[in-house]
Amino acid sequence: MEKYHSLLRQAEMIANFGKATVWMGLIFAILSMVAYGLSLKRAGDKSMLLIARFLYLATSLSVLATFSILASRVYGMDFRFDYVFKETGRDLIQPGFLHHWLRLAATWAGQEGSFLLWTLWACLIGFLVFWKAGRYEARVMPFYISVIGFLCAILLKQTPFHLVPLPTADFFANNPLAQYPPLDGAGLNSSLQNYWMTIHPPTIFFGFASLAVPFAYAVAALIWKDYDGWTPRVMPYALLTCATLGIGLFMGGYWAYETLGWHGFWAWDPVENASFFPWLAITALVHGLVVQKSRGGMGRSNTFLAIFAFWLFLLGTFLTRSGVLADISVHSFGSIALASKYLMIAMMVVYGIAGLALWGWRFGTIPGRKTIGDSLVSRDFAFFMAVVLMVVACLIVTLGTTAPVTLPWIHRTAVAPDAVFYNKPLLPLSILCAFFMGVVPWLAWRKTDTEKFLSKLVVPWFLMLGFGFFMIFWTLSAEREWAAVSDMTDPGVMGTWAAWGKNVIVQRMAVVTLCSLGFLTALSNSMLVYKVFRSKPLAAGGWLAHVGIGIMMIGIIVSNTYERSAIVTLTEGGDAKELFGYTFDFERMTGTPLSGRPNNPEYDRDNKVAVRVTPPAAETPTDGSAKTFLIYPRWFANDLRVASEKEIKYMRWPAIQKYFGHDLYVSLASDAIYRWPTDDPEKQRPGIVLQKGERRQLGEYLVGYFEPFGTPGKVMGAHLVILTPDKKIVEAKPAMNIEMGMTAMNEEIPEIKDAHGNSAVAILDRLDAGTKAATIRISLPGYNGGWAVPLAVTYKPWVNLVWIGVLIAVAGTLLAMVRRALEARRLTDTPTEPRIEPNTWEMPSAP
Amino acid sequence: MNKAYIIGILVISVAMGFTLWSFKDTMTPYTDIAGARKSESTVQVRGKILHETTRYDDQIHALRFQIQDDHGAKIEIVYRGPKPDSFDTAPETAAHGMIGKDAAGQEVFNSDALVVKCPTKYDDNKTPYKKTASTKGNI
Numbered sequence: 001m002e003k004y005h006s007l008l009r010q011a012e013m014i015a016n017f018g019k020a021t022v023w024m025g026l027i028f029a030i031l032s033m034v035a036y037g038l039s040l041k042r043a044g045d046k047s048m049l050l051i052a053r054f055l056y057l058a059t060s061l062s063v064l065a066t067f068s069i070l071a072s073r074v075y076g077m078d079f080r081f082d083y084v085f086k087e088t089g090r091d092l093i094q095p096g097f098l099h100h101w102l103r104l105a106a107t108w109a110g111q112e113g114s115f116l117l118w119t120l121w122a123c124l125i126g127f128l129v130f131w132k133a134g135r136y137e138a139r140v141m142p143f144y145i146s147v148i149g150f151l152c153a154i155l156l157k158q159t160p161f162h163l164v165p166l167p168t169a170d171f172f173a174n175n176p177l178a179q180y181p182p183l184d185g186a187g188l189n190s191s192l193q194n195y196w197m198t199i200h201p202p203t204i205f206f207g208f209a210s211l212a213v214p215f216a217y218a219v220a221a222l223i224w225k226d227y228d229g230w231t232p233r234v235m236p237y238a239l240l241t242c243a244t245l246g247i248g249l250f251m252g253g254y255w256a257y258e259t260l261g262w263h264g265f266w267a268w269d270p271v272e273n274a275s276f277f278p279w280l281a282i283t284a285l286v287h288g289l290v291v292q293k294s295r296g297g298m299g300r301s302n303t304f305l306a307i308f309a310f311w312l313f314l315l316g317t318f319l320t321r322s323g324v325l326a327d328i329s330v331h332s333f334g335s336i337a338l339a340s341k342y343l344m345i346a347m348m349v350v351y352g353i354a355g356l357a358l359w360g361w362r363f364g365t366i367p368g369r370k371t372i373g374d375s376l377v378s379r380d381f382a383f384f385m386a387v388v389l390m391v392v393a394c395l396i397v398t399l400g401t402t403a404p405v406t407l408p409w410i411h412r413t414a415v416a417p418d419a420v421f422y423n424k425p426l427l428p429l430s431i432l433c434a435f436f437m438g439v440v441p442w443l444a445w446r447k448t449d450t451e452k453f454l455s456k457l458v459v460p461w462f463l464m465l466g467f468g469f470f471m472i473f474w475t476l477s478a479e480r481e482w483a484a485v486s487d488m489t490d491p492g493v494m495g496t497w498a499a500w501g502k503n504v505i506v507q508r509m510a511v512v513t514l515c516s517l518g519f520l521t522a523l524s525n526s527m528l529v530y531k532v533f534r535s536k537p538l539a540a541g542g543w544l545a546h547v548g549i550g551i552m553m554i555g556i557i558v559s560n561t562y563e564r565s566a567i568v569t570l571t572e573g574g575d576a577k578e579l580f581g582y583t584f585d586f587e588r589m590t591g592t593p594l595s596g597r598p599n600n601p602e603y604d605r606d607n608k609v610a611v612r613v614t615p616p617a618a619e620t621p622t623d624g625s626a627k628t629f630l631i632y633p634r635w636f637a638n639d640l641r642v643a644s645e646k647e648i649k650y651m652r653w654p655a656i657q658k659y660f661g662h663d664l665y666v667s668l669a670s671d672a673i674y675r676w677p678t679d680d681p682e683k684q685r686p687g688i689v690l691q692k693g694e695r696r697q698l699g700e701y702l703v704g705y706f707e708p709f710g711t712p713g714k715v716m717g718a719h720l721v722i723l724t725p726d727k728k729i730v731e732a733k734p735a736m737n738i739e740m741g742m743t744a745m746n747e748e749i750p751e752i753k754d755a756h757g758n759s760a761v762a763i764l765d766r767l768d769a770g771t772k773a774a775t776i777r778i779s780l781p782g783y784n785g786g787w788a789v790p791l792a793v794t795y796k797p798w799v800n801l802v803w804i805g806v807l808i809a810v811a812g813t814l815l816a817m818v819r820r821a822l823e824a825r826r827l828t829d830t831p832t833e834p835r836i837e838p839n840t841w842e843m844p845s846a847p
Numbered sequence: 848m849n850k851a852y853i854i855g856i857l858v859i860s861v862a863m864g865f866t867l868w869s870f871k872d873t874m875t876p877y878t879d880i881a882g883a884r885k886s887e888s889t890v891q892v893r894g895k896i897l898h899e900t901t902r903y904d905d906q907i908h909a910l911r912f913q914i915q916d917d918h919g920a921k922i923e924i925v926y927r928g929p930k931p932d933s934f935d936t937a938p939e940t941a942a943h944g945m946i947g948k949d950a951a952g953q954e955v956f957n958s959d960a961l962v963v964k965c966p967t968k969y970d971d972n973k974t975p976y977k978k979t980a981s982t983k984g985n986i
Contacts, residue, residue, distance in 0.1 A: 260932075261929045262929050376850060376851070384851050385855070388855040388858055392862045392863065395859075396866050399866065415875060415891070424865075425862055429862060567908035567927070568908070650935060669908060669930065670903045670910055670929075671930065673903060
């Protein structure tokens with residue numbers, strides 16, 4: 001006990017030190033804000049500025065210390081800490097580089113850790129901000145640092161440094177096996193045990209953290225009435241947010257696609273939406289900033305959007321973290337401490353109300369530009385429409401995501417809207433977006449000569465029409481194939497169908513139109529990229545991003561509308577099944593049976609089902625050699641060593657066979673079932689039923705049920721006598737321990753072994769109290785069950801276009817960011833008039 | 848008022864109007880089992896999963912199990928789709944679908960989506976020392 005107390009004292013010291021670093025972070029942040037404020041008063045005095053910077057450095061170092069302490073506890077599996085106990089476990093200690101990363105990644109597996117990750121990124125980005133802010137430093141930094149201050153305050157209330165309480169001496173006396181610290185943690189959630197866990201959260205939190213920069217700049221711009229000077233400085237950050245949030249969303253989608261087994265990558269889940277609506281707002285801002293920088297104007301909408309995007313992110317954080325949507329989301333975090341919930345509400349109120357009030361107060365003084373609607377055939381108007389369309393999309397997604405919270409206000413039940421709610425209005429918006437993206441490369445700023453515009457558009461337009469005709473024929477054939485495999489009594493199929501208003505013409509037209517316009521977008525923009533790239537390579541970024549978006553639009557609509565799914569059950573020793581031209585055959589199980597669970601179907605932690613696939617003739621080599629391959633859909637069984645059969649948690653992981661034109665997506669539709677020999681004609685209940693005194697020939701063995709035995713209330717069993725083919729007599733006494741919650745006993749029959757050396761098994765499942773009939777799961781060499789594997793197979797056409805499109809779009813955005821960052825470096829610290837770019841037609845300047 | 852703003856406002860109001868108008872259609876109301884029997888459209892039924900009734904139906908490739916709502920009414924859910932990962936340990940579910948009949952003429956609830964809340968996923972009550980005699984799994 002004394003040893004335990006000293007261990008606890010040591011942990012308390014570490015925890016207190018950790019909490020102290022958070023306090024220091026908060027105090028230094030406040031002091032730094034004050035110092036920056038004072039430095040504004042004394043403009044000539046550089047010393048106050050230096051003090052403020054030094055204090056900011058101290059804030060960052062404190063946060064870094066907090067993070068390092070927590071990370072070292074998590075990596076070191078110090079289960080004296082409650083957070084460590086809850087979020088990680090010893091099953092992560094496995095050879096390989098990835099598992100070291102995973103052990104570290106468990107640091108951000110929970111609420112507290114992910115807040116800490118966000119704070120850490122915010123501190124790091126802050127260095128970039130004050131280093132590059134020039135004369136804006138003292139104006140921007142206080143607002144930026146206030147966000148870090150709020151985060152530190154949340155971390156004080158929602159501390160990751162709680163300790164596991166030390167049980168009393170009595171407890172240890174009653175539980176001789178108990179130890180302090182606990183030997184193992186609750187374990188990292190199995191769906192997080194994945195390499196994406198090491199990279200997706202840091203990326204998306206980087207994006208979130210960088211959202212505060214445009215916000216701080218916009219607030220500073222409003223306060224000091226400097227409505228144009230902030231744009232060139234903030235553009236690199238807006239593009240950085242746009243790219244990191246974009247790639248983060250993509251990673252999340254791909255992670256879901258790869259592991260969740262429902263063959264989709266986007267589910268309109270609140271957690272996804274919470275990153276998506278800030279992305280839409282910040283992307284709208286990027287377009288607005290391009291207009292403001294190149295042509296002037298849009299100062300009102302840009303300052304608003306910068307504040308709005310940050311506020312939306314706070315809203316998203318609140319919705320997903322506070323537990324208000326816990327019943328609706330698949331990844332909802334649990335609820336958090338009330339105090340930190342109030343702090344999050346305070347953040348939303350302070351930044352939202354104060355930001356909006358400031359904006360409203362300054363609205364009249366922001367110069368507008370009346371020229372934006374001079375000509376509807378102009379790049380100005382196309383960019384304006386981009387902002388409008390993205391704001392609308394953003395509002396729709398926000399409305400849908402908040403519906404479960406807002407509906408009770410109008411006395412309706414809290415329900416999350418279906419995917420149809422989002423898809424219906426977003427489809428026409430996407431079509432409009434694609435149209436503007438498709439024509440904008442041929443538009444010039446201010447005013448475009450309509451004739452010139454049309455003459456430039458004519459080639460891509462006709463190519464688009466050609467592609468449209470191809471799409472009509474393609475969709476017709478895809479529809480036929482879809483109808484051939486779809487079971488119209490399946491409610492899932494009916495649901496998809498109803499989403500289109502059961503109208504095949506609407507569906508076909510929408511798909512063909514969006515694909516064609518997506519094609520036009522990709523084509524027009526790549527033509528311009530090619531042209532621009534030769535003279536000003538950096539200026540091609542924005543257009544390149546549009547190429548990616550166009551490709552992605554085609555991929556999304558085609559892969560979702562014409563994916564085809566079906567389920568087949570493969571049985572061990574059964575026939576091969578054919579789906580979508582591919583033939584599937586059960587090959588084997590790869591898991592190793594655990595010694596404590598003889599012949600138990602659960603096998604080990606990493607169960608794979610090897611399925612032999614024969615592709616259709618078109619994909620087979622013509623030289624006649626059979627070209628088949630194996631795929632491995634699998635399921636993890638967690639806690640196998642310790643949990644009872646009922647408590648085992650499964651996680652399925654699909655196998656994806658990638659082709660250029662489609663994915664073959666194969667997952668286990670349900671757990672693979674081990675079929676024990678059974679009397680049940682429907683094979684739903686395992687086990688054979690033997691009456692007392694009955695003898696039955698099971699394969700080559702004669703099995704007799706001699707008599708029941710046991711102690712009432714403690715143990716009951718069935719005494720079996722087995723005659724082997726070589727005329728040996730073996731006794732088996734499978735039993736049930738009633739005291740230990742009906743757990744099976746004596747299931748192994750070591751005298752009888754199969755060719756692989758596995759013992760025969762008899763498990764008593766039920767002993768009828770009246771008739772003494774015994775239900776026994778029995779497996780003997782040559783007389784045993786087999787596996788039945790329900791496979792869900794999905795043929796997903798063109799899905800690669802989604803991933804390719806996203807990667808191109810992100811690359812383009814990053815290129816644009818580099819360009820804007822280089823431009824910002826050339827800025828002088830003296831206020832300048834916005835540079836109006838010359839209205840060149842031959843070389844339209846890129847955003 | 849210039850043309851661009853008029854078009855912008857027009858687009859925003861048409862899109863938002865359409866969204867709000869279609870809002871009601873795309874919401875699936877929650878109801879109990881008795882309500883689901885009366886309803887002619889898709890509903891969501893929430894109830895306790897009776898795990899001992901769970902089986903996989905090979906014929907129609909569906910997961911079948913019974914749920915019990917707060918009033919004690921029971922109904923069999925026929926769910927065609929990949930089994931949610933946390934299904935085995937989930938105490939309750941909200942099934943999205945409609946009352947219908949299966950091949951044998953039994954009344955069932957045909958579901959295309961299950962919302963499963965897993966109690967252990969982000970369990971705040973995870974504790975290393977349980978108050979029971981068995982410390983299995985937590986020592």
